Amino acid sequence: MLMSSPHRPALFRALGDPTRLAIFELLARQEHSVSELVDKFEVTQPAISQHLGALRSVRLVSTRRSGRHAYYRARPEGLKPVIDWLRHYQNFWPEKLVNLKAVLDKSSKENPHAPRH
Amino acid sequence: MLMSSPHRPALFRALGDPTRLAIFELLARQEHSVSELVDKFEVTQPAISQHLGALRSVRLVSTRRSGRHAYYRARPEGLKPVIDWLRHYQNFWPEKLVNLKAVLDKSSKENPHAPRH
DNA sequence: TAAATGTATAAGCAATGGCTTATTGGTTGT
DNA sequence: ACAACCAATAAGCCATTGCTTATACATTTA
Numbered sequence: 557m558l559m560s561s562p563h564r565p566a567l568f569r570a571l572g573d574p575t576r577l578a579i580f581e582l583l584a585r586q587e588h589s590v591s592e593l594v595d596k597f598e599v600t601q602p603a604i605s606q607h608l609g610a611l612r613s614v615r616l617v618s619t620r621r622s623g624r625h626a627y628y629r630a631r632p633e634g635l636k637p638v639i640d641w642l643r644h645y646q647n648f649w650p651e652k653l654v655n656l657k658a659v660l661d662k663s664s665k666e667n668p669h670a671p672r673h
Numbered sequence: 674m675l676m677s678s679p680h681r682p683a684l685f686r687a688l689g690d691p692t693r694l695a696i697f698e699l700l701a702r703q704e705h706s707v708s709e710l711v712d713k714f715e716v717t718q719p720a721i722s723q724h725l726g727a728l729r730s731v732r733l734v735s736t737r738r739s740g741r742h743a744y745y746r747a748r749p750e751g752l753k754p755v756i757d758w759l760r761h762y763q764n765f766w767p768e769k770l771v772n773l774k775a776v777l778d779k780s781s782k783e784n785p786h787a788p789r790h
Numbered sequence: 791t792a793a794a795t796g797t798a799t800a801a802g803c804a805a806t807g808g809c810t811t812a813t814t815g816g817t818t819g820t
Numbered sequence: 821a822c823a824a825c826c827a828a829t830a831a832g833c834c835a836t837t838g839c840t841t842a843t844a845c846a847t848t849t850a
Binding site: 574 | 686755
Binding site: 688706708718719721722723725726738740741742743 | 825826827828829830
């Protein structure tokens, strides 16, 4: 049976913990085994495994077993609900306020510290 | 002094509660007074005020006072850190995995939660 | 087989979060 | 002035969360 997409609050909640978000960001850059992740954070292995379980439960990461190692990587598609949600607002917010496509089109190197008000 | 943008985990956390996310979504569609929000949810006025305080603390909403009423509305710019974060991934994820622009270009009818006009 | 290794799960604990009722402060209307 | 009203804050309660240590399970290695 096809698994349903996690509810948006659950997705946001999964990303709402600093350690867990950092883990996700590492896994977005490249696959890591659990023990590799343990080496990179100040928490114990069970804590890492629990964070991975939380990320897995909202389908933000996938896992692959090889021998006694478990390799995790981010699932970019897992962010689709967030993207859809932003697109949703795109439809009824004044374009000038947040033009998602324009933002996404921008080169990432331009003014990372642009003023906000 | 210029206020700094909230850290991403804090932003995600603010959106990670179902009631608070629903409040934000209402405020994204149109301005509401606190008492109007109270009428739309099953929680008490203090609970609503606390959620609004949480959203305000990460700059996702702004407030305007008029007489004894306080009117809140969403701040689309408050979502910019989320958009920037997604764009960030755009730069090092294989395009086929999550082409944000493509997703944003898709017709909204395949989105089960498309906005009512 | 036994020991070591990698990971997941169990159990418990302190901190946090979201709610409630009670109260306060500020504004409007009589 | 007083009462009614709107919203924010205080204080307390209970559920959840993120961590820990202890343990279980599977795999590899000696």
